[in-house]
Amino acid sequence: LQRHLVTGESTMLNRVFEITALHRSGYEFPIELAIVPIKKTGDDFYCAFIRDITERKREGERLRESYEEIRRLASHLQDVREEERLIISREIHDQLGQQLTIMKMDINWLKKRTMLAVNDATKEKMDELNLMMDDMIKTVRKIATDLRPSLLDDLGLGAALEWHLSEFEKRAGIDVHYEGLPQELPLSVTIKTGLFRIVQESLTNVARYAKAKKVLVTLKHIDDILSLTIRDDGVGFDPAELATKKSFGIVGMRERSAMMSGKYSILSSPGQGTTVKVIVPLLIESELK
Ligand SMILES: Nc1ncnc2c1ncn2[C@@H]1O[C@H](COP(=O)(O)OP(=O)(O)OP(=O)(O)O)[C@@H](O)[C@H]1O
Ligand SMILES: [Mg+2]
Numbered sequence: 001l002q003r004h005l006v007t008g009e010s011t012m013l014n015r016v017f018e019i020t021a022l023h024r025s026g027y028e029f030p031i032e033l034a035i036v037p038i039k040k041t042g043d044d045f046y047c048a049f050i051r052d053i054t055e056r057k058r059e060g061e062r063l064r065e066s067y068e069e070i071r072r073l074a075s076h077l078q079d080v081r082e083e084e085r086l087i088i089s090r091e092i093h094d095q096l097g098q099q100l101t102i103m104k105m106d107i108n109w110l111k112k113r114t115m116l117a118v119n120d121a122t123k124e125k126m127d128e129l130n131l132m133m134d135d136m137i138k139t140v141r142k143i144a145t146d147l148r149p150s151l152l153d154d155l156g157l158g159a160a161l162e163w164h165l166s167e168f169e170k171r172a173g174i175d176v177h178y179e180g181l182p183q184e185l186p187l188s189v190t191i192k193t194g195l196f197r198i199v200q201e202s203l204t205n206v207a208r209y210a211k212a213k214k215v216l217v218t219l220k221h222i223d224d225i226l227s228l229t230i231r232d233d234g235v236g237f238d239p240a241e242l243a244t245k246k247s248f249g250i251v252g253m254r255e256r257s258a259m260m261s262g263k264y265s266i267l268s269s270p271g272q273g274t275t276v277k278v279i280v281p282l283l284i285e286s287e288l289k
Contacts, residue, residue, distance in 0.1 A: 004037065005044060013037055013046075018053065029054050075259045082193055085148045093144035100140060104133040149196075156184035157192045158219070161199060165217060172207045174232075179218040185226075191280055194256045195219075195228050198264075201249050202230040202276045210234025210274060224282045231275040236268045253278075 004010035013035055021031040032053050038045040111126045144150075152160040158180045169176040199217060206212055212234030220227045242250060250266060253276070257264035262280035 001035075001046060021050070030057050071255070071258070074255055078256065078259065082148070086153075089144045089147035089150070092140055092147070093150070096140050097137065097144070100133060100137050104130065104137070107133065152192055152196055157187055157195060158184050160192075160196055161217070161219065164196070164200065164203075168203050168207070172203075174206065174212055175214045177214065177216045179216070179220075181219055181221055185221065185282075187226075187282075191226070191260050191282075194260045194262075195226070195278065195280070198228065198253045198256060198276070198278055199230060201253055205249060206230070206232045206234065206274075209237070212273070221282075226280045226282055228278045228280075229275060231273065233273045236270050236272045236274050238270060239266060239268055 001010070001012075004013060014037075016032055016034045018030060018032055020028050023029055030053050032049075032051040034049040036047045036049075038047055107126060107129050111123070111130075114122070149160045149163060151163055161180065162178060165176045165178050168174070203215070206215055210232045212232035214233050216229070216231045218227075218229045254264045257278050257280070260280045262278055265277050266274065267277070268274035
């Protein structure tokens with residue numbers, strides 16, 4: 001105020017700022033302070049507004065804590081879901097898959113043993129059974145891989161992406177171009193799974209909404225950053241409208257990126273296609289599982 005009186009300048013006036021105040025009884029508490037100069041003929045007046053914001057600060061803190069808690073819960077549920085998928089996928093593949101293979105071998109055994117004793121209709125039935133078993137084995141494999149591609153755990157993200165993209169290309173009839181890493185990186189389970197699921201969800205969106213002809217997926221490693229993009233040449237949309245939608249795909253991808261200490265962004269406008277971009281730092285990976 002002194003400076004203002006002398007020079008007419010001040011960094012404190014006409015602004016609202018938060019400072020710590022000392023209570024009469026000795027403890028400190030947060031306040032909001034605003035000082036306004038009032039010019040009256042000849043005299044300088046200052047009007048100060050002081051508001052105790054202890055409660056507001058506390059509320060803010062509580063809100064932040066509960067948001068953090070929900071975030072941790074979401075991330076935990078995500079992990080549990082992934083673990084369950086892995087277990088179910090292994091069970092289906094190893095147990096059911098093996099039993100079916102044994103059954104198929106038994107049918108062949110029966111066929112050979114009864115070759116001369118049975119009539120044509122029975123032989124035909126056995127051939128039908130054999131073909132059915134082949135289909136069932138394929139279906140079981142497909143269910144297991146869709147739950148969790150073993151490639152992801154056995155060979156790595158690049159291999160799993162290549163497989164998924166070629167399946168998508170066949171199923172959706174959309175041209176997919178993939179530019180991957182020159183070699184597999186030793187990635188944490190969180191990052192491998194996170195990026196794979198983001199590609200899956202983004203491609204599901206492309207197939208559902210984009211009416212695209214082409215999709216370009218790139219995975220790049222620049223310094224200590226892994227960067228993933230999924231770009232389509234489809235109809236695009238206005239991201240501003242997302243707030244009003246009750247959908248969880250993009251929300252989930254954003255959360256997954258946060259779980260990897262990464263950043264998710266989606267760029268789109270009507271008629272301009274859509275680009276999903278995720279960047280993940282690799283340095284702090286040792287802190288992740
Ligand atoms: N590649 C895309 N091309 C065009 N529109 C898209 C694309 N990706 C997302 N969108 C739009 O963004 C919206 C939100 O996508 P999001 O994945 O969050 O939810 P959803 O697919 O509608 O539902 P959910 O994923 O929860 O089943 C979609 O409804 C769609 O309108
Ligand atoms: Mg979706």
